[in-house]
Amino acid sequence: MEDFRRLPGNPPSDQQLMASGGVFVQLAPDLEVKPGGFADVTVRAACTIWAALVGASVALFLVITNHLNSRSDEPKLHSFYVSAMSTLLGAVALIPQACLAQAPFQRPTQIWPLLGGLCVLTGFANISGSELVGAQIDLLLQLLGMLSMALFLDARVGRITCSDKRRIRGFFIVVAGIGADFFHAANEGNTVQQQPPFAAVMLVGVLVSGMGYAMQAKCNNQLSANIGGPARACIICAAVTLIGGIPIQAYIFLDLGVPFKLTLEDWPLWTLAGLQSAFYAGSLAVLPTKLGYTATYLAIMFGKLASSSILDAGGMIASAQPFTVQRALSLVLVLVGSGLFSSQPSADEQQQQQQQQ
Template sequence: GAAAVGEGLARRAALLAWALAVGGSVTAQFCCSVVLASRSDSKDHQAFYISNISVLLGGVILVPHALAARPRRWGRPTRWWSLLAGVCAAPVFVTIIAGAMMGSQLVLLFQLAGLLATALFFDCRSGAIRCGHSFRLSGFAMVIGGVVLDEYGAAASASLSAAAIALLGVTFLTGVGYAVQAKCNEFLSADLGTTSRAIVVGAVVTLILTLPADAYIWFELGVPLALEWSDWPLWLMCGLQSGFYIGSLAALPARLGYMTTYLTLLLGKLASSSFADAWGLTGRTVPFDVMRALSLVVVLAGTALFSGACGTGDFAARASDRLSLPAAGCGSGGADGMDNHRIRGDVAARSEASTFAEDDVARARAELPRPATPG
């Protein structure tokens, strides 16, 4: 009755609020990283430390789940390139430097553009873009247009230097890295048994890769890690956000649907980054004006078109193609839309829908009048 409907609406509202909080946590972690980097006179080197420690904390938090998950026995990576998931996380420290210079929202938008461009490349390579491909390309063009609008507004308020433009270019590449990381994690998860194990192994690879650079910065350049005991909540946020994000992606899509979850997460990221920039939480104040509001609307509309352009059958085929492609998360927020939970869930959801359709056809055939038996 009415009580059940009200309970269902309340439950859905709570799930949407949860998804918004997950999106906002990406901006919160980003702002915490920028603040921690400001504790040192050498902010660039401090950003490198922070990025690596965030990966370490995120991996440590997921270790209990990785050990307790079933199957208990860990598999072995059957594809060496799946370990590149850890390599893709190494350059993320650049986004901390860029955020302190240009604000959080522009950085997140450039990452989104890089991620969607890579997703589009994967789909083109697999031949998955068949029906509705013009809508999908139009959606990507709208996202790029929204990024250009936002950058135009930022350039109007303060001219972008050559260094800032170079940082934005590398930020775009980190979005590409997130997409490749999610693709590698998909295969690594299948080999090891769970997603949490893939994240832990990826964190180990990242640390092995970056520890020599950390040692060089500390001992050769004489730039130690700047630590203040009063900053422990910020460090805790940097570590907990990864587990919160990954765990939420394992639960929310099954309850809200993947399209709704993805767009709500994106809305949470964009809204929170607008707030962070307006209040100067990253050290750079960017007012929320008409140009920025317009860019957000264009990005949201373009992302919706990009993610939902193709029909049911093609969507399932596209997900299946991604699973068979050899070459897509701290930086966990960058795996939006390419996360392996979503890929597996898309296949399961489409298979379930196909089963329902087959049942309907069977029932319809059973109800048809049968021809009279001769004789």
């Protein structure tokens, strides 16, 4: 098992593992490529495109789950079924990768890493949230939740202080970009204005889901080290999520009378939903060794934002939101802020922080 601290470039801290989904643990061996040569440039260019496609797959996943959710007459409640089913299929798709992992399986030494799946029970809110405000704002709110929780956890253990200006500035730049994008969407008009109470609950749920993904990543990071790889950790996490959601599903089905709509003609979409999880986790086990963490993170973020802008402009999830200069500037702010937040401090900054401590 490779250790990121032995790799050149930008090794991820715990907060970066959270922002990535906590799968930067078991890494593929590096290719024997001469640094700076034509082959190296070609590999890095291909991996950058690959990372952007990984980000685009996240936005595509929202399109698929929204379409599947539209089969029900009660999409607000049915979204929990869709979220659970996609989690199950994602775990199934990861089984081959988990079986091929060479690291030995060990029994977890602690209980808390096993509870990561409970942190993402509000993930269903992303389906309804994206239908209300579009894919882009949904993903940005999720990002805000992840970064907020990362800051909180790092501050709690003393890994970040008020003197860590780079990450703090990056965080507030991201907040400014999200605020500008949300203001743009409000001016264009969407269903938030038509359903303010429900919209508020769902958008808060999206934000909380981002925080939950950060907590889940911390659990998965520890669990991966114990059981031999991120794929195995993701499968266990999915099992915990499904078990934890059984009481909610039972209430929706038995008390509220909302059935799960599953039709044979939708099996290609369900298959894609499951494969997206395997594609995402498998890609993040390889890409950082070729690009470094920060470059991988930014390429994935670019893929998310670019694809979600296209989806919103075409009205494929929510009402159409044209891509304007204001929206472009807000995305630039988010990318710049995310880059600052995820980048490592310089040696001088690290020395100053150590002296202050």
